[in-house]
Amino acid sequence: MDANFDQLDELREAGLARVHAAADSDALRLVEREFLEKGGVVAALLAEIPKLAPEKRREGGQGANQLKTAIQNAIGEKREALLEASLMVEAGGGSFDPTLPAAPMERGSLHPITQVTREVEEIFQSMGYTVLDGPEVELDFYNFQALNIPADHPAREHQDTFWCDHEQNLVLRTQTSPVQIRAMETLEPPFRVIVPGRVFRNEALDATHEHTFHQVEGLVVGEDINVGQLIGTLKSFLTEVFQKETDVRLRPGFFPFVEPGFEVDIRCPFCDTGCKVCSDTTWVEYCGCGMVHPNVLRAGGIDSERWSAFAFGMGLDRLVMMRNKIDDLRQFMGGDLRFLEQF
Numbered sequence: 001m002d003a004n005f006d007q008l009d010e011l012r013e014a015g016l017a018r019v020h021a022a023a024d025s026d027a028l029r030l031v032e033r034e035f036l037e038k039g040g041v042v043a044a045l046l047a048e049i050p051k052l053a054p055e056k057r058r059e060g061g062q063g064a065n066q067l068k069t070a071i072q073n074a075i076g077e078k079r080e081a082l083l084e085a086s087l088m089v090e091a092g093g094g095s096f097d098p099t100l101p102a103a104p105m106e107r108g109s110l111h112p113i114t115q116v117t118r119e120v121e122e123i124f125q126s127m128g129y130t131v132l133d134g135p136e137v138e139l140d141f142y143n144f145q146a147l148n149i150p151a152d153h154p155a156r157e158h159q160d161t162f163w164c165d166h167e168q169n170l171v172l173r174t175q176t177s178p179v180q181i182r183a184m185e186t187l188e189p190p191f192r193v194i195v196p197g198r199v200f201r202n203e204a205l206d207a208t209h210e211h212t213f214h215q216v217e218g219l220v221v222g223e224d225i226n227v228g229q230l231i232g233t234l235k236s237f238l239t240e241v242f243q244k245e246t247d248v249r250l251r252p253g254f255f256p257f258v259e260p261g262f263e264v265d266i267r268c269p270f271c272d273t274g275c276k277v278c279s280d281t282t283w284v285e286y287c288g289c290g291m292v293h294p295n296v297l298r299a300g301g302i303d304s305e306r307w308s309a310f311a312f313g314m315g316l317d318r319l320v321m322m323r324n325k326i327d328d329l330r331q332f333m334g335g336d337l338r339f340l341e342q343f
């Protein structure tokens with residue numbers, strides 16, 4: 001476009017029309033270059049000023065600057081309008097209103113295992129227990145040896161245990177009990193702790209077996225600890241959890257780390273006279289427990305002449321299953337929202 005002071009008005013109209021018609025930022029950029037940049041219309045006008053008659057120069061300079069400002073402003077406004085329009089398209093149509101309140105966000109819920117874990121922690125904390133945590137990848141020493149599980153014990157066989165590294169004797173812990181030893185090493189008796197956590201077994205999967213499940217372990221170390229206290233503790237806990245007086249029954253059970261050891265059955269929470277869950281016996285196997293074996297106390301660096309202890313371990317998955325009438329353990333790790341949304 002030629003730069004001519006006689007045509008300032010026409011130049012302005014033409015420039016503004018071009019800005020107005022620009023459909024996108026590329027078109028706008030082109031107008032900007034043509035009018036405002038080096039070698040553009042305004043620059044050409046300014047270059048002409050010295051050739052004007054002296055009395056016309058001032059007027060010429062003003063005219064060129066007014067043209068420049070007008071085009072600049074128009075480009076700025078158009079650029080904003082284009083941006084806004086593109087945001088509206090992104091927002092899904094021309095009706096985007098940034099002042100409207102945001103759509104509600106769905107928050108989801110805690111996993112049923114997390115819920116029950118917190119509940120169990122609260123119950124035991126109210127009884128003076130401390131909640132402990134421990135490593136999920138554990139040394140052979142803590143997972144087996146120190147728990148009185150010698151090298152030839154069936155629990156160590158490969159089909160039950162995920163070995164991470166044979167040379168370093170690392171396993172995925174098969175129980176939460178290793179934390180008992182870690183607790184004994186670090187705490188001064190008397191103390192009472194619980195250890196909730198994930199455990200792992202290399203097992204064939206079915207409705208009652210999973211490679212990953214959850215336990216809570218309890219350990220009480222003190223002077224003259226006895227079986228009566230153990231039973232009393234479990235009964236108060238179960239009464240809290242099931243929100244009703246719960247009968248328990250003890251049968252002898254063998255666990256290498258306790259002596260004597262017991263299997264604890266509880267009254268079937270589903271029936272009075274027998275059902276599928278309890279195989280018509282009205283009793284359901286619930287947890288293992290016992291008086292801690294002196295070898296285990298010694299492995300944890302505790303004087304077994306002076307101190308005695310009881311321990312118990314139970315399945316958290318099993319607890320949720322019993323309370324909510326769930327019959328397949330695999331649901332917990334399945335990640336199926338139809339299942340999880342019910343909690």
Ligand SMILES: [Zn+2]
Pocket residue numbers: 268269270271272274275276277278279280282283
């Ligand atoms: Zn039953």
